[in-house]
Amino acid sequence: xxxxxxxxxxxAWTKKFLVILLxxxxxxxxxxxxxxxxxxxxxEQKMKELTLFxxxxxxxxxxxxxxxxxxxxxxxxxxxxxxxxxxxxxxxxLANSFTAEEWKSTLTxxxxxxxxxxxxxxxxxxxxxxxxDISYKLAKNHTLxxxxxxxxxxxxxxxxPNFLKQVVDVFINYGGLLIALLLxxxxxxxxxxxxxIRLLFTLPLSRAKLFWSKYVSALTISFxxxxxxxxxxxxxxxxxxxxxxxxxxxxIEKEGQFFYxxxxxxxxxxxxxxxxxxxxxxxxxxxxxxxxKHLLATLTATVATLAGGYQLGNLINWTPFSWxxxxxxxxxxxxxxxxxxxxxxQGIPVTLLLTLLLLxxxxxxxxxxxx
Numbered sequence: 397x398x399x400x401x402x403x404x405x406x407x408a409w410t411k412k413f414l415v416i417l418l419x420x421x422x423x424x425x426x427x428x429x430x431x432x433x434x435x436x437x438x439x440e441q442k443m444k445e446l447t448l449f450x451x452x453x454x455x456x457x458x459x460x461x462x463x464x465x466x467x468x469x470x471x472x473x474x475x476x477x478x479x480x481x482x483x484x485x486x487x488x489x490l491a492n493s494f495t496a497e498e499w500k501s502t503l504t505x506x507x508x509x510x511x512x513x514x515x516x517x518x519x520x521x522x523x524x525x526x527x528x529d530i531s532y533k534l535a536k537n538h539t540l541x542x543x544x545x546x547x548x549x550x551x552x553x554x555x556x557p558n559f560l561k562q563v564v565d566v567f568i569n570y571g572g573l574l575i576a577l578l579l580x581x582x583x584x585x586x587x588x589x590x591x592x593i594r595l596l597f598t599l600p601l602s603r604a605k606l607f608w609s610k611y612v613s614a615l616t617i618s619f620x621x622x623x624x625x626x627x628x629x630x631x632x633x634x635x636x637x638x639x640x641x642x643x644x645x646x647x648i649e650k651e652g653q654f655f656y657x658x659x660x661x662x663x664x665x666x667x668x669x670x671x672x673x674x675x676x677x678x679x680x681x682x683x684x685x686x687x688x689k690h691l692l693a694t695l696t697a698t699v700a701t702l703a704g705g706y707q708l709g710n711l712i713n714w715t716p717f718s719w720x721x722x723x724x725x726x727x728x729x730x731x732x733x734x735x736x737x738x739x740x741x742q743g744i745p746v747t748l749l750l751t752l753l754l755l756x757x758x759x760x761x762x763x764x765x766x767x
Contacts, residue, residue, distance in 0.1 A: 404613040404616060404617065406613075407579060407580060407613065407614070407617045408617060412578070412579070413579060413617070416575060416578070416579065416621070417621070417624060420567075420575075420621070420624065420625050420628070421624075421628050423566075424563055424625065424628045424629050424632055425628075425632065427559075427562065427563060427566060428554070428559065428632050428636060428637065430552075431552045431553060431554050431559065431562075432554055434552045435549065435552050435554065437552065438549035438551065438552040439494070439549070442494070442549075443491065443494065445525075446487055446490060446491045447491070448524055449483070449487040449509075449513075449523075449524070449525075450484065450487045450488055450491065452523065452524055453480050453481075453483050453484035453487060454484065456476075456477075456480045456521070457477060457480055457481060457484060460473055460474075460476060460477035460480065461477070464477075472519075475519070476516070476519050476521060479512070479515055479516040479519065480516055480521075482512045482515075482516075483509065483512045483513055483516050483523075486505060486508050486509040486512050487509055489505055489509075490502070490505045490506055490509055493505055499546045499547060500541060503537045503540060503541055503547065504541070506533070506537060507534055507537050507538070510530050510533055510534050510537075511534070513525060513530060514527070514530055531654065532647065532654060535647055535654035536645065536647055536654075539645040539647070539656045540645065543641075543643060543645065545641050545643065545644055545645070548640070548644065550562070553640075554636075554637040554638050555637060555638050555639065555640030555641075555644070556633040556634065556637050556638065556639060556640045557640040557641060557642045557644055557659045557660070558640055558644060558659065559629065559632070559633050559637050559640075560626070560629050560630060560633055560663065561646075561659050561662065561663055563625065563626070563628075563629035564625075564626065564629070564663055564666055564667065565666070565729055567622070567625045568666065568670050568727070568728065568729065569727065569729065572622065572670065573673065573674070573677055573702070573726065574699075575621060576618040576621065576674060576677065576678070577677070577681060577695060577698060577699075579614075579617050579618060579621065580614035580617060580618065580678065580681065581681075581691055581694075581695060603759070603762045603763045604759050604762075604763070606762070607682075607758060607759050607762045610682065611678065611679070611682055611755065611758075614678050614681075614682070615674065615675065615678055618674050618678065619671070619674065622667075622670070622671075622674075626667075641659075642658060642659050642660035643658045643659070643660070644658070644659045645657070645658070645659075646658070646659055646661075646662040646733070647733075648732060648733050648734070648735060649733065649734050649735065649736060650735045650736065651736055652736065657732075662732060665728075665732050665740065666728050666729060666732060669725045669728035669731065669732070669740070669744075670725070670728055672725060672744060672747055672748065673725040673726065673728065673747070675747075675748070675751050676722055676725075676747050676748075676750060676751045676754075677698070677702065679751045679754040679755050679758065680698055680701065680702075680754055681694065681698045682754075682758055683754045683757060683758045683761075684697045684698055684701075686758055686761045686762060687761070702723060702726055705721075705722070705723030705726075706723045706724075706726050706727075708723070709721045709723050709724050713737075715737045715738060718737070718738035718742045718743055719742050719743065719745075719746060720743075720746050721743050721746070722743060722746055722747035722750050724743050725743060725747060728740075731743075
């Protein structure tokens with residue numbers, strides 16, 4: 397226990413650790429300020445999309461009218477014009493409904509508009525929205541209406557559950573693992589570079605216990621940092637953001653169809669997968685530390701392994717490969733949101749197994765060091 401506390405203090409009682417915590421705190425605060433300031437921007441982007449729809453339909457109607465005047469009545473052209481007119485009318489109605497407070501009617505109109513656009517595109521005509529976007533928005537709107545939950549601009553939301561989800565996503569997507577590596581980077585390599593490892597080996601302490609003290613302290617400081625980010629997000633959320641619902645739907649795609657997952661479930665699954673990845677990456681880093689015994693070489697090898705493994709997983713389209721790919725959880729959100737060829741939990745057993753294997757090999761190497 398004393399060795400564990402000693403190793404923990406070596407990481408926690410440093411300026412680097414405090415600076416990283418300060419940066420993370422400021423990042424969460426900045427995210428909240430950004431969402432507050434850019435809420436109107438999200439509304440403007442929605443209006444720009446509707447304006448584009450209105451202008452596109454107006455241009456299409458003008459072209460159809462000219463074609464009929466030049467070539468005479470044509471059943472196919474008239475059908476397309478009628479479908480286009482319906483899209484045009486619904487787009488204008490939706491643009492006007494944004495000033496209303498009744499969000500249910502707005503979503504109902506938007507669904508009608510999306511179905512009308514789909515029917516128009518079925519004639520072979522083009523329109524500035526993809527089929528994937530239509531399917532996603534329809535599924536999202538239907539779910540919100542079914543649950544009775546008002547829609548949020550998810551990337552600029554100030555509702556507590558959505559904001560907390562965004563905090564977790566941003567931390568994991570933009571360097572959560574790298575921050576953990578920076579914090580624990582010197583936990584083993586410094587001992588070799590300073591040659592203090594010889595002194596540690598002279599202590600009346602088994603090398604296995606020494607290894608576990610370093611591994612557990614590295615995990616403790618990494619998990620503490622992650623919990624700190626979540627805690628700051630919850631604090632900001634409770635003090636400043638608006639109420640919301642943890643039942644707010646997160647849509648996941650399975651076999652080309654969209655299914656609903658509550659925001660709370662999504663957050664818990666992401667935390668689970670990220671935690672498992674932390675176990676693996678920390679074990680991998682300490683293993684490389686014992687191999688290279690130099691900070692830069694260890695960091696380079698770890699990052700290269702993670703990047704290479706992730707890219708390899710993207711290149712291999714063989715469905716069973718997900719059962720043996722531990723690198724898929726570098727970005728756990730993707731594994732949860734897109735489950736077309738595999739389920740998000742399939743890689744958990746192999747990730748834990750490889751973590752255990754790396755730990756056993758690392759203990760063996762540490763026992764052999766300087767023998």
